Amino acid sequence: MTSKIIGVGNYIPSETITNLFFDKHIFFNELGITLKEDNALITSKLKKITGIEERRYASSDQTTSDLGVIAAQKAIENSGIDPETLDYIIFAHNFGDVAHNSVQSDAVPSLASRVKHALQIKNNFCVAYDLLFGCPGWIEGVIQANAFIKSGIAKRCLVIGAETLSRVVDIHDRDSMIYADGAGAVVLEANENDCSGIKSHLSASFTLNEKDFLYFGKSYNNEGCKGIKYIKMDGRKIYEFALLNVPVAMKKCLDESGYTINQLNKIIIHQANEKMDEAIVNRFYELYDTPTPPDIMPMVISKLGNSSVATIPTLLTMILNDELESHKIEKGDVVLFASVGAGMNINAIVYKF
Template identity: 45%
Template sequence: MRNAVITGSGHFLPENIIENDYFLNHTFFDEKGEKIQKSNQETIQKFEEITEIKSRRYAEPELQNSDMAAIAGGRALQDAGVDKETLDYVIVASNYGNISHGQGLADLMPSMSARVKNKLGIKNNACRPYDMTFGCPGFNEALILATQFIKAGLAEKILVIGSDMISRAVDPYDRTAMIFADGAGAVILENKKSDQECGVLHYLTISDNLEELDYLTNGPSLNTEYKGASKSVSMKGRKVYEYALKKVPAAMHRLIEQAGVDVKEIKKILLHQANAKMDHAMVKRFYKLNGISDAPKDIAPMTVQDFGNSSVATVPTMFDLVRKNQLGNHQFYPDDKIILASVGAGMNINALLYHFPAE
């Protein structure tokens, strides 16, 4: 049978570390467009208590999002030992494409994937560049699409990348700007024929696009006098939190139920990292849905504390770090089953069940 198996991975994190005290001199406004009166020290302290974010990475001014994506993609190719000219697709998930430093203007033409293919120097004109715009779940959705191509016999090798520079798309007067960060992660997905079913076993996607559509969107600055970008990230934090807590655990539960896999077989859950409190709550609720009162210790690795929310890059970055034993004591082992899940603008949710090949 045809299996969609990850054979290599890579990531890129900017060297520029932004600690929380970076925001001490900011001026924050509330949703009514009025200046927040409490001190920034108090605002930051409350923010850190809820999200656990202490630092995040911002790209250097000379870098573009496509640069980060190409670096992560090149590292995944090297890790897999795959000749770039044998790729059938380069699929890149991103929300804003390139955003030049200080401009705040999203640039998606030419496409991110075409730019990445160019930066990697891929000459093969049969290799198709494909962009995925799906909010924070974009990398997972790109991986789902790549899996469908491979299992349908339409591709043998695909480079899948999630890369975003959200730091250049935030409203500097909005407290939620402290959540977002920059980064890129990538994997190589290949067809591996085997009698044993492995790789991406099962997946599902949920898209609620009615009243949920404006939970996370682009909007004007909270400061009506701001002369910077006309559009920036605008998030209804409470709505997003409630939606995610209700829908993501249910989606993961349905995923393993449809796949016929017992929850005790799951060794790791890689959740999109936006808010540690939310992630802890989603994992706990997922296990409660499966009749278990407490989640197993270390089941869900966390990166948000140090890297912030790099949107489509969080899941592949975390995958690469764990795979290479670079995230604490977290490890993947042969025959492990793991879940990759994400929620974001749309509102969209997806979840994948991945089974590492047995050695």
């Protein structure tokens, strides 16, 4: 038995934020000293390093769970199932519902419960819960759903990844330009009829020395925003950690699947940083002493930014809906999913369509 994706959906917010949006921002460094570079140069460097030109923000009347509901509705519609037949709703996020112009995180009741309520599911034995696992949260949700299905506990699961990172950024930190909002979802079902589905998976948490590479910290503006904490990161350490550990994890996952490197058709990786993702994939292929194929790794970070748990299901939906001209997934294709993020956590899945 395998777990098969039978429906996909995403929600890409309509508010486009270009790099010009940050032209009037006042940026400080970690010591609270104003950056001497003008903002045009700062955003130019951002684009060169991360590839980000635009990102999407949720509208002022939307929260993370609202985005998740829309993505879930689309995934259910795409699957053609009755939502009453769902056994689990797993909602991956990191900061709960944060209202516009607020810093208060609201995670009670769970965001999964809010989605179940919005979908008007009456089945009390459809279990709804949230998952906090950093940016790899959606993949981890899929891995958990797969465990429920393979054990016979569940037959159908809805896994959602949604986040509104624009609500938890320090506007005085240039790293705030990386983050974005969005949502993606899939419906997984027990599959005994063909050879498609999840073939292998891997998860790891590095916490001994890496726990605080991503953290919640005070604003870089020492004169304002006192008492409020925002998402912070040590970008250099994360980059080095990812290049050292993610390719090895990807290789271990692929090797355990039984497929060879030459049978791999696509790599769908968390859209964190274009240069970092390219370096990870190149190092992955170096482990097999094989050149990286062209068009193996679709990227949409240039237009959508980093929406954390939402990046992979959003991108997967776009590909399966034929919204990316240069990337297709055909029946029989083998796809490797991989992510890295706060924790520090890493995970990967090999999936055959």
